[in-house]
Amino acid sequence: MISLKQVHRDFQVGDQVVHALDNIDLDIADGDYVSIMGPSGSGKSTLLNLIGLLDRASEGHYLLNGEDVTTLSDVEQARTRNQLIGFVFQAFHLVPRMSAAGNVELPLILAGMPADQRKARVAKTLEALNLTDRAHHKPDQLSGGQRQRVAIARATVTEPAVLLADEPTGNLDHKSGSDVINILEALNKRGITLIVVTHDAEIGGRAERRIKMRDGRIESDTLAEARRAR
Amino acid sequence: MHGSDVSRFAWGALRGYPTRTLLMLVAMGIGVAAVVVLTSLGEGARRYVTGEFASLGTNLIIVIPGRSETAGLSPTTMMGETPRDLTLDDALALTRSYSVRRIAPLNVGSADISWRGKQREVTILGTSHEMLAIRHWGLSQGKFLPATDLDLATPVCVIGSKIRSELFGAQRAIGAWVRIGDRRFRVIGVMGSAGRSIGVDIQETVMIPVASAQQLFNTPSLFRILVEAKTRAAIEPVKKFIIDTLQERHQGEKDVTIITQDAVLATFDRIFSALTYAVGGIAAISLIVAGILIMNVMLVAVSQRTAEIGLLKALGAAPRQIILLFLSEALLLSALGALLGLFLGQLASMLLRRSFPDLPAYAPVWAVATALLVALLTGLLFSLLPARRAARLDPVLALSRR
Numbered sequence: 090m091i092s093l094k095q096v097h098r099d100f101q102v103g104d105q106v107v108h109a110l111d112n113i114d115l116d117i118a119d120g121d122y123v124s125i126m127g128p129s130g131s132g133k134s135t136l137l138n139l140i141g142l143l144d145r146a147s148e149g150h151y152l153l154n155g156e157d158v159t160t161l162s163d164v165e166q167a168r169t170r171n172q173l174i175g176f177v178f179q180a181f182h183l184v185p186r187m188s189a190a191g192n193v194e195l196p197l198i199l200a201g202m203p204a205d206q207r208k209a210r211v212a213k214t215l216e217a218l219n220l221t222d223r224a225h226h227k228p229d230q231l232s233g234g235q236r237q238r239v240a241i242a243r244a245t246v247t248e249p250a251v252l253l254a255d256e257p258t259g260n261l262d263h264k265s266g267s268d269v270i271n272i273l274e275a276l277n278k279r280g281i282t283l284i285v286v287t288h289d290a291e292i293g294g295r296a297e298r299r300i301k302m303r304d305g306r307i308e309s310d311t312l313a314e315a316r317r318a319r
Numbered sequence: 320m321h322g323s324d325v326s327r328f329a330w331g332a333l334r335g336y337p338t339r340t341l342l343m344l345v346a347m348g349i350g351v352a353a354v355v356v357l358t359s360l361g362e363g364a365r366r367y368v369t370g371e372f373a374s375l376g377t378n379l380i381i382v383i384p385g386r387s388e389t390a391g392l393s394p395t396t397m398m399g400e401t402p403r404d405l406t407l408d409d410a411l412a413l414t415r416s417y418s419v420r421r422i423a424p425l426n427v428g429s430a431d432i433s434w435r436g437k438q439r440e441v442t443i444l445g446t447s448h449e450m451l452a453i454r455h456w457g458l459s460q461g462k463f464l465p466a467t468d469l470d471l472a473t474p475v476c477v478i479g480s481k482i483r484s485e486l487f488g489a490q491r492a493i494g495a496w497v498r499i500g501d502r503r504f505r506v507i508g509v510m511g512s513a514g515r516s517i518g519v520d521i522q523e524t525v526m527i528p529v530a531s532a533q534q535l536f537n538t539p540s541l542f543r544i545l546v547e548a549k550t551r552a553a554i555e556p557v558k559k560f561i562i563d564t565l566q567e568r569h570q571g572e573k574d575v576t577i578i579t580q581d582a583v584l585a586t587f588d589r590i591f592s593a594l595t596y597a598v599g600g601i602a603a604i605s606l607i608v609a610g611i612l613i614m615n616v617m618l619v620a621v622s623q624r625t626a627e628i629g630l631l632k633a634l635g636a637a638p639r640q641i642i643l644l645f646l647s648e649a650l651l652l653s654a655l656g657a658l659l660g661l662f663l664g665q666l667a668s669m670l671l672r673r674s675f676p677d678l679p680a681y682a683p684v685w686a687v688a689t690a691l692l693v694a695l696l697t698g699l700l701f702s703l704l705p706a707r708r709a710a711r712l713d714p715v716l717a718l719s720r721r
Binding site: 164169176186187201204247 | 320321323324328331332334335626627629630631632633634635636637638639640714715718
């Protein structure tokens with residue numbers, strides 16, 4: 090359960106203060122499939138980073154599973170990120186010198202899991218994403234779609250509650266892009282909360298709940314509209 | 320995060336950038352190798368000089384007749400009185416101290432030696448049985464002068480190996496009778512080539528009992544008395560004992576000069592130790608330079624791997640873990656570099672010893688340990704700043720940069 094209450098995020102650019110997030114109130118239930126859309130600079134990535142604990146709110150509160158995470162220390166935030174949150178990036182962000190399996194293993198290493206348990210988990214996750222025969226390939230030996238699948242494996246190997254995807258298809262052709270979206274949606278069907286940031290209307294439109302942002306505010310939210318209609 | 324995982328990550332990072340790693344290893348290696356080679360040179364020189372002095376004798380006190388110091392005007396200078404001679408009885412008197420291990424009188428002169436028509440002039444050393452032990456000499460054949468009373472003029476001699484080969488060639492020298500001056504001596508021993516001595520080459524001398532030398536040169540006096548104290552600490556008391564005893568025997572005149580080898584030796588020892596420290600310190604500067612290089616390289620690594628650091632943070636790495644990863648990488652780098660340097664340094668020292676067998680160029684243990692420690696410490700210290708910079712990177716900015 091993600092709950093943002095009157096969250097502001099201000100950036101100092103030169104002598105000007107930019108309100109990247111301006112008084113955001115947002116609740117996302119467990120297992121939801123949410124897309125966040127909007128033009129660049131509308132604050133959608135900032136919102137995603139804030140939900141992923143990569144960024145801190147300038148004002149307001151963020152409750153994750155009922156716990157106020159705005160006041161957590163760096164170390165506690167890092168642990169929460171490791172256990173509860175998975176990231177999928179537009180640029181994949183695989184470590185180039187490590188094999189696919191090595192990349193997937195990274196969050197488990199950071200969590201301090203023993204090596205034999207890690208191996209089993211990595212193998213299982215790679216298998217689920219049809220990457221077993223690519224386990225020992227380096228990122229530069231993989232296609233874009235395969236790289237993003239490795240990144241998804243890495244994001245889900247810790248079995249997080251929330252999966253955050255920032256333009257996951259931005260660097261992919263149409264076919265690989267829709268493959269990636271299918272995988273993400275399949276994961277969502279098995280219970281993971283999926284939040285996708287995109288400016289592709291076709292992809293954004295597939296989500297059950299669609300949020301549009303503009304100038305740091307939520308312009309429209311299909312859930313809120315449905316409630317109002319009722 | 321487990322230790323083995325940290326080192327595996329660091330190792331992977333080093334292997335991921337081979338050129339960078341190799342350059343750093345060479346820089347660190349040269350630093351450590353320089354310390355090892357330079358200190359081994361210094362230490363080798365020190366040991367060489369110490370060894371040369373030790374071959375003259377340890378805890379050695381040399382008594383010379385006459386005073387070498389000029390103490391202004393005294394009755395003796397006015398009257399031009401010659402100093403009293405040192406005699407065999409003086410030498411015997413010096414054996415009476417408990418702190419004296421052994422003494423050897425020494426008389427020097429030159430005379431002709433001949434055997435079956437072959438003749439040459441040689442330096443004759445009149446001395447006693449104890450001389451061999453005092454000077455750490457060795458024999459290649461036969462025996463040294465017999466341990467008899469000092470005033471017994473036995474007609475025997477020990478010859479240097481060069482004299483042996485010149486006079487006897489391939490023939491047997493031991494037992495032969497040679498003529499020295501107007502007397503006949505039986506050869507009982509040949510000096511070994513191991514015997515070194517600064518000044519006189521003992522291979523070109525002939526040694527006879529001191530009483531025989533006094534008869535040969537028709538003199539009751541001695542050239543030197545060599546006294547060996549039992550311990551280094553005993554040197555000063557023995558010196559005092561010698562001065563007092565000889566003053567008493569010479570009617571109250573302080574007319575001998577006393578030289579201790581150890582005073583000279585200690586000075587040389589100090590000089591060469593200081594020299595070793597100095598060159599070691601200069602070489603250690605290259606380690607600091609290597610440390611600064613490591614800092615530069617790690618700073619570059621941090622900016623090169625910004626995205627990786629951002630990713631690690633997104634995956635849940637705490638700042639401390641990031642610091643740990645980068646420090647381990649630097650530490651591994653400097654440890655490998657230090658080992659490489661140690662290997663190169665020891666190799667170079669070995670080549671030095673091969674090329675100059677007289678120079679015992681072994682790097683002292685303290686220098687090797689310090690070099691390794693300084694290498695690790697500088698590596699660690701100079702990568703603290705880059706590691707902290709990495710840990711402080713804003714993950715959002717780090718990930719958005721490409």
